[in-house]
Amino acid sequence: MSVALFFEQLLNGLQFGVMLFLMAAGLTLVFGVMGLINLAHGSLYMIGAFACASVVAATGSFTLGLVASFVAAAFAGVIIEALVLRRLYRRDHLDQVIVTFALILVFTEGTRWLFGSYPLYLDIPTPLQGTVHLPGGIDYPLFRLMIILVGLLVAVLLFLAVNRTRLGVRIRAGEADREMIAALGVDISKLYMIVFALGAALAGFAGALVGSVQSVQVGMGEPVLILGFVVIVIGGIGSIGGALIAAILVGITDTMGRVFLPMAFAAFTDPASANATGSALASMLIYILMALVLVFRPSGLFGEKA
Amino acid sequence: MKTAMKGLAAAALTALMATASYAEPTKIGIITxxxxxxxxxGVDARDGLLLALKKGGNDEIETVVEDDQQKPDVAVQIADKMIQSEKVDILTGIIWSNLAMAVVPSAVGQGKFYLSVNAAPSQLAGPGCNKDYFSVSYQNDNLHEAAGQYATDAGYKKTFILAPNYPAGKDSLSGFKRYYKGELAxxxxxQLGQTDxxxxxxxxxxxxADSVFFFLPGGxxxxxxxxxxxxxxxxxxxxxxxxFDQNILQAVGDAALGVKNTANWSKDIDNEANKAFVEAYQAEYDRLPSIYAAYGYDTGNLILSALKKAPVSDADGFRAALEAADFDSVRGKFSFGPNHHPIQDIYVREVVKEGEVYTNKIVATAMTDRDDAYAKDCKM
Incomplete structure (x- = not known):
C-alpha cells in the first residue's frame, strides 16, 4: 500500500464522514432541543433526493434542484411537525418511535405512489464531473471534494448560528430549560417548528447531494438513518460539534476498516477466509467504536453529563 | 337416528366437495x-406472469397476489395462508433467495408445486432438490459463471472481483471463479446495502487490474x-x-454505456415469442420489460402449457407436463435438466442507448446449453 493510496482512503473516510454529518446534524438538533426521537428523518432525506431529481429532470439545473431539496424537505418537516409531532413532545420516547416509524411507512409508500418503484436518474452537473489532481499523484473525484467543502461549510454555519445568533441562544436555552424560556416570552412552539424545519432541510439537502453520487430510490433513507443515530450517540446528543467529530470518526473508521482489516487478516490466514472475516469484522467496527465510547463516556464524546 | 343423519350429511358434503373440486379452477399463489x-x-415479475395468463385466455385460472415486503417471516406467513385457507395449487413469485429458502421446502413438503420466477439458491439445486420445485429462471450461479467465461474469452488476465458479503454474493464470486482462468487482481x-x-x-x-467483475444488485x-x-x-x-436491468439503467445513465453484462434473456433475442412478449408488455404497461418480467412471462406460459396436458390434481401428469417444458420461451431454446433447473444459452449483452432509453443489446454468446454445477448431486 503506497502512501498516496493511504491518503486517498483517508480522504474517502473524511468525505463519508461529512456526508454522515449532514444527516446527523438535523437529527441531533431535533433530539437535543426538542427531545424528540424522529425515525422519519430518513424519509426527509429521501424527500430531498426525490425533489432534487425531479426538479433537475424538469429544468436541467442542479442548483435549482438543490434549492428544491432544501425547500421540499423543510416544507414536509413543517407539515409533519404541525400535524403529528407537536402532539408527541410530552409523550415518552416509545410513543415517538412508534409514530415516527409509522411516518416512515407513510412516506415510503407515498413516494412509491407518486414516483413508482423504479429508481430515479440524478447525476452530478457537468462542471463538477471528473477528477482533480492532488499533490502526491492522487486523482480524486471533484464532486467528492465539493461534498467535503460543502459539509464543512454547513458545519461552520450551523456552529455560528447556534452559538452566535439570537435564534441560537433561544435554541440552546430551549435545550436547557423549556419552561423557563416559555415563561420569558419566547414562543416555544414556533421555535420548535423552526428547529424541526432546519433539521429537515439539512436532511433533504444531504439526500440531494448524496443521491447524485448514489441512487435515488424509495427506502434510501433508512440505512443512513441508522448510521446517523450511531453518530449522534457517539458525538453526544444535541452537540453539533460532537456530531461533526463523531461523523468524521465513524467515516474514517468504517472506510479504513473496510480496506485494512482484510489485509491485516491476510497476514496470518489464507486469503479467502481473511477476506470473509475481515469484511465481516469491518462491518461491525463502527458499532464496536460506539460501544467503546459509551463505556468510557456514557453520554458521548461531547454530551452533557447525565 | 341422529348419527345416521350426521353420516348422511357428511356423505352429502363429501360428494358436494368432490364435485366442487372437480369444477374448481387452478389457483396460483403469487408471493412477491x-x-x-x-x-x-417483484412488480415486474408479477406483471410478466399476469400478462402471460391474460394472453393465454384460460378462464379456469385464478390468481392470488400478496406482498412479502422482502421479509422471510412475512413470506412464510403468506405461504401458509395461501396453502391452508386459500387452497392454492401452485406457488410462485419469490424474488430473493433467502425468502425462497424459507418458503419453498415447506411448500413442496405440503404437496404444492413451486415454480421460481427468479431466486434459485444452490441449496435447492443439489442434494436439496425436490420433484415439485422448478426454477424457470436459472440456477443462481449461472450468470456469474457466464461472466467468468466471458472474461476468459475476452482475454482478461487480472480481474478485480467484488460482491456483497451475503450468501448470494459468495455464490456469485465462486460462480465467476469456476470459469475464469486468469489471475485475480x-x-x-x-457490506450489504453499502452505497459508498x-x-x-x-x-x-x-x-x-485489467477488468472489474461486480455483482451489486439494485441501488x-x-x-x-x-x-x-x-x-x-x-x-x-x-x-x-x-x-443492468431495464429499470436500473435509466437511473445510472451514461455511466453504464458500453458495460458488458451476462444474461439469459434480452429484449432483442430474435424469436416470435419474444417479439410478441416485448410488444404486448409495452402495450399493457407502457414500459420496456425487464429480465424479471421475462422470467415471470415464461413461468406463466409454462403453467399454461402444462395445464393443457393435465390438471394439477393429477400431480404426476402435471409434473411430467412441466418437465416437458412444451411452451415457446422468450429465451428461444429452453428445457429442464434432471434437477428441474433450466438448460439454456447465456449471452453477453452491452449497454446501449436507443433514442432516449438505455437498454441492452446482445453482442455474443457466453455459454451454450448451460445446465448447472449442482445437477449431479440431485437425487429425486
Missing amino acids: TLSGGGASL GEIYT YAAEIAQIKASG MGIAFMKQYAQSGAEQPLIGPAFS
Missing part, C-alpha cells in the same frame, strides 16, 4: 416483493457505477444482468 426498496423486481466483499464505494474503487485503481449497483464513472478508473466493467 411489492413494497420497499426491492419492489421494482483482488477480491472484496462489500470510494474505498473499493481506490483499491481497484491501485491494484493494476448498490447504481451507486457503484456512477461513482466508478466519476473516479477516472478506466478498467472495463463486467457484471451479471441484475445490475
Whole structure:
C-alpha cells in the first residue's frame, strides 16, 4: 500500500464522514432541543433526493434542484411537525418511535405512489464531473471534494448560528430549560417548528447531494438513518460539534476498516477466509467504536453529563 | 337416528366437495416483493406472469397476489395462508433467495408445486432438490459463471472481483471463479446495502487490474457505477444482468454505456415469442420489460402449457407436463435438466442507448446449453 493510496482512503473516510454529518446534524438538533426521537428523518432525506431529481429532470439545473431539496424537505418537516409531532413532545420516547416509524411507512409508500418503484436518474452537473489532481499523484473525484467543502461549510454555519445568533441562544436555552424560556416570552412552539424545519432541510439537502453520487430510490433513507443515530450517540446528543467529530470518526473508521482489516487478516490466514472475516469484522467496527465510547463516556464524546 | 343423519350429511358434503373440486379452477399463489426498496423486481415479475395468463385466455385460472415486503417471516406467513385457507395449487413469485429458502421446502413438503420466477439458491439445486420445485429462471450461479467465461474469452488476465458479503454474493464470486482462468487482481466483499464505494474503487485503481467483475444488485449497483464513472478508473466493467436491468439503467445513465453484462434473456433475442412478449408488455404497461418480467412471462406460459396436458390434481401428469417444458420461451431454446433447473444459452449483452432509453443489446454468446454445477448431486 503506497502512501498516496493511504491518503486517498483517508480522504474517502473524511468525505463519508461529512456526508454522515449532514444527516446527523438535523437529527441531533431535533433530539437535543426538542427531545424528540424522529425515525422519519430518513424519509426527509429521501424527500430531498426525490425533489432534487425531479426538479433537475424538469429544468436541467442542479442548483435549482438543490434549492428544491432544501425547500421540499423543510416544507414536509413543517407539515409533519404541525400535524403529528407537536402532539408527541410530552409523550415518552416509545410513543415517538412508534409514530415516527409509522411516518416512515407513510412516506415510503407515498413516494412509491407518486414516483413508482423504479429508481430515479440524478447525476452530478457537468462542471463538477471528473477528477482533480492532488499533490502526491492522487486523482480524486471533484464532486467528492465539493461534498467535503460543502459539509464543512454547513458545519461552520450551523456552529455560528447556534452559538452566535439570537435564534441560537433561544435554541440552546430551549435545550436547557423549556419552561423557563416559555415563561420569558419566547414562543416555544414556533421555535420548535423552526428547529424541526432546519433539521429537515439539512436532511433533504444531504439526500440531494448524496443521491447524485448514489441512487435515488424509495427506502434510501433508512440505512443512513441508522448510521446517523450511531453518530449522534457517539458525538453526544444535541452537540453539533460532537456530531461533526463523531461523523468524521465513524467515516474514517468504517472506510479504513473496510480496506485494512482484510489485509491485516491476510497476514496470518489464507486469503479467502481473511477476506470473509475481515469484511465481516469491518462491518461491525463502527458499532464496536460506539460501544467503546459509551463505556468510557456514557453520554458521548461531547454530551452533557447525565 | 341422529348419527345416521350426521353420516348422511357428511356423505352429502363429501360428494358436494368432490364435485366442487372437480369444477374448481387452478389457483396460483403469487408471493412477491411489492413494497420497499426491492419492489421494482417483484412488480415486474408479477406483471410478466399476469400478462402471460391474460394472453393465454384460460378462464379456469385464478390468481392470488400478496406482498412479502422482502421479509422471510412475512413470506412464510403468506405461504401458509395461501396453502391452508386459500387452497392454492401452485406457488410462485419469490424474488430473493433467502425468502425462497424459507418458503419453498415447506411448500413442496405440503404437496404444492413451486415454480421460481427468479431466486434459485444452490441449496435447492443439489442434494436439496425436490420433484415439485422448478426454477424457470436459472440456477443462481449461472450468470456469474457466464461472466467468468466471458472474461476468459475476452482475454482478461487480472480481474478485480467484488460482491456483497451475503450468501448470494459468495455464490456469485465462486460462480465467476469456476470459469475464469486468469489471475485475480483482488477480491472484496462489500457490506450489504453499502452505497459508498470510494474505498473499493481506490483499491481497484491501485491494484493494476485489467477488468472489474461486480455483482451489486439494485441501488448498490447504481451507486457503484456512477461513482466508478466519476473516479477516472478506466478498467472495463463486467457484471451479471441484475445490475443492468431495464429499470436500473435509466437511473445510472451514461455511466453504464458500453458495460458488458451476462444474461439469459434480452429484449432483442430474435424469436416470435419474444417479439410478441416485448410488444404486448409495452402495450399493457407502457414500459420496456425487464429480465424479471421475462422470467415471470415464461413461468406463466409454462403453467399454461402444462395445464393443457393435465390438471394439477393429477400431480404426476402435471409434473411430467412441466418437465416437458412444451411452451415457446422468450429465451428461444429452453428445457429442464434432471434437477428441474433450466438448460439454456447465456449471452453477453452491452449497454446501449436507443433514442432516449438505455437498454441492452446482445453482442455474443457466453455459454451454450448451460445446465448447472449442482445437477449431479440431485437425487429425486
